[in-house]
Amino acid sequence: MRISTITNWAYALTVGLTLLSGGSFIIATHYADRERDALDIAWKIDEGVEVLARAAELTTEDARLFVFTGEQRYLEAFQTALAEERERERAIRVLREKGLPEEEVAALRAVEANAEILDAIEEQAVADFANGAENQAKAALFSPEHEEAQLGLLNSVSHFVDLVALRTRGEVEQASAQAELWGTIAKSMLALTALVFLCVLYFVLTRRVTRPLLRMSDVVQRLARQDYDVQLLSDGRRDEIGDMNEAIQIFRDNGLERERLDAERRKDQQTKDQILQLMHRLQACRQEGELAPVVALFASQLFPDLSGHLFIMNTGRTALVAKSSWGTPTLSGEEFPALECWGIRRGRAHLSDATNSDVRCLHLREQESSSALCVPLSARGDTVGALYFEEAEGGAALDNARTYVELIAENLALAIANLQLRDRLANLAVRDPLTGLLNRRSLDENLADLMQEDRDDPTALMMIDIDHFKRFNDQFGHDAGDFVMSQVATIITNVAGHGGIAHRYGGEEFAVIFREHDGAAALQKAEAIRHAIETAPIDYQGQPLGTVTVSVGVATTEDNRPKATLMQRADAALLQAKSSGRNVVVCDWSGRANRRLA
Incomplete structure (x- = not known):
């Protein structure tokens, strides 16, 4: 897998884990808000109920002071406190309509009922006092019914507060547990994100980048020293490192190919230098008989895996006669009619190989897995002989040598023709052209x-x-x-x-x-x-x-x-x-x- 793909997957996974972690934090915050909301509502309810209870106590006190003193200010204070108490009762009624549990609703209704009973007793007492029934009013405000109503109000308020506190405690505990759970999840997601990031960083940098780069650095240094025997990474990676390794492999292959071509060029140059030396020796020959040993000497050096003959056309131009040999030629005899050689017939090099891809020269013996090359020696429109090579097994060496053999044959034919021309000119100078005798x-x-x-x-x-x-x-x-x-x-x-x-x-x-x-x-x-x-x-x-x-x-x-x-x-x-x-x-x-x- 490519490093970019791994990085993209790791990035996507990190983003996903980050989003999950953020969602968990949001949920945890939501539950924390619910916890605070529950506490706030409970506090408001408790405060409202407690204020209601204190207002009832204050109303009772104002009613009693008015009855005992008859002062108008206490009446006004009583009426004001009673109006405020009515407002708080309506507020509590609104809280009840917001969906309190049935038990709390029942407790709240008991508070309202006790408050109404107490308010009714006190309003009647104030009314009696205003009508002149002073004693009756006092007796009503201190009667057992009043005390019982007041005590019932306090008890119902206390019971309601306890219920609200119990419910609030449960909601707070549940919200706190959920907030803690989602907070833990969010933290775990963050930790997992960090772990994934570190693992990906370690895997990509250490295993997929650093180690291969260190090995590749050693490979590149050895290749720079033209050490092409170095072994490259062979893990079949399909990433950027694999691309670099493939590029280095191509560089190594090119280096090996360049080294092979240099070796072939050096060998080719060496062969051409030897052929040039042969040409110089041929040009230095003064008689036709001197050519044969020179050709045999250099042919054995140039083509050590090949055997052969140097054939010269006889005086009657009917047969080829071997003048020198190298190696151990076995396929052709040392003398044969000229027309038995397809190279002489065609006037160009003729290969008789083991695959019988072409007609076989008649002067060759039948032998499997052997090949022979006959190159006519032609110069100035005349065939003066033939250069013959054979290979016992296969034909690779013969194919490789063919170009050089044809080059040698071209120059050798010219050298032989020049010597024969020199001999003819010499004969013309010392011999009679009609009789052939000396002149x-x-x-x-x-x-x-x-x-x-x-x-x-x-x-x-x-x-x-x-x-x-x-x-x-x-x-x-x-x-x-x-x-x-x-x-x-x-x-x-x-x-x-x-x-x-x-x-x-x-x-x-x-x-x-x-x-x-x-x-x-x-x-x-x-x-x-x-x-x-x-x-x-x-x-x-x-x-x-x-x-x-x-x-x-x-x-x-x-x-x-x-x-x-x-x-x-x-x-x-x-x-x-x-x-x-x-x-x-x-x-x-x-x-x-x-x-x-x-």
Whole structure:
């Protein structure tokens, strides 16, 4: 109950008790007035009767003096006293008509009767005296009848006074008792009013205000110190204190929410700082192979509850190959066709969760309560790979990390695309775009490095020229000529293997450097290349192009032959091979004649 309601009820109760107390005091006063009225009436009646008795005595005395002295003044005094006595009798008659008890009325009538008898005797005596019957008048005033009438009057007055006194005493006692009763009631009401006021004051101030305020003061102080673990009042009050407690509860909830948001903001900022560090590391990478371990290191730190792979698109752009992993990923293999991933197909992040709310990627194994997120790595309109994360149980951590993963994927895709673009630009600078072999510039750099090296290992250089190459351009077209050149380059690369460094020297000429090859080994490799090209069936768009042959000139640094003239000697051997009928291998041996191997 609200304090205002309690206060209103207490106010109403106090007013009611006060009104009752006032009414009791009014009733008590009324009975006190009745007590005074009863005493006043009794006094007036007694006084009137007593005056009547004294007047009767005075009349008797005046009548006797007149009879004995015959003086006129006593007669006048007698007549005056008799008239006053008649007035008092009429006044007593009025009192009787006001509702005196029957017994008092009877006593009052006896007083009147005795007074009338006495007055009649005295009036007759005065009349007899006036008529000359002096002795008869005296005898009447002192006769036994007069004495008896006078004594009867006194007795009846005394009896009436006693009755009035008795009745008055009863009325006074009753009125006094009622006045005392109602006075006690009024005092009790006042005491009860005071008690109610004190109880309400104690209940409201002490129990409903002071104690809760003290507890709330402690709560507010702890909340001011950002101690949000404090327990609030939980008595379910619906008053002003309850409103204040509810407001404090809202303040505490807001504080907890603000603290939670601050923690999330700090965690978010920490995560973004780590992502920024990752971006800096990615930008510092100079080769595509350096990206994978960097991504694996930071992914395990950023998302410790998740496992995953970094997939890169293969050269043929048909499959995704895992370049690094973190955690213990089990749902996806380390290599799979690119179109098995819905993220690659759609070009946006794809979630395969346990609820099967969306189609599941084909490269994932079926496993209950597991979720996987595939984010394609796309930059400059090209997909270069995919960032893959999985969670063994549920998907809450995956949902929380999704925004960060997409942010990382965007920057990672750009870093991979930049490195691949750098590699392509580097290849364009050092490789021939048609054959994919190293270009003339690379050949010059490799020969320059060779001359600067202080090594005794023999090195061989082959100069290779396609015989009658112009025939292919003229007969089948330049596209066919380009095709022949690329096929020859492929054969040279395959036969030379890892020991040979193949270059396109220019036009239809090629150069191959063999490190740590003596003359015999170089001659064997040269003949293998010539034979593989001669025997290779080359068709362009379903049309046989005929036999393709090459002339080969070989030079070596064996037997301390100078490195500086290696290129010139190999080129001279090639010219000799072309002038010797083509489709031959000519070696420049020191102290030996050139050989032709057909």
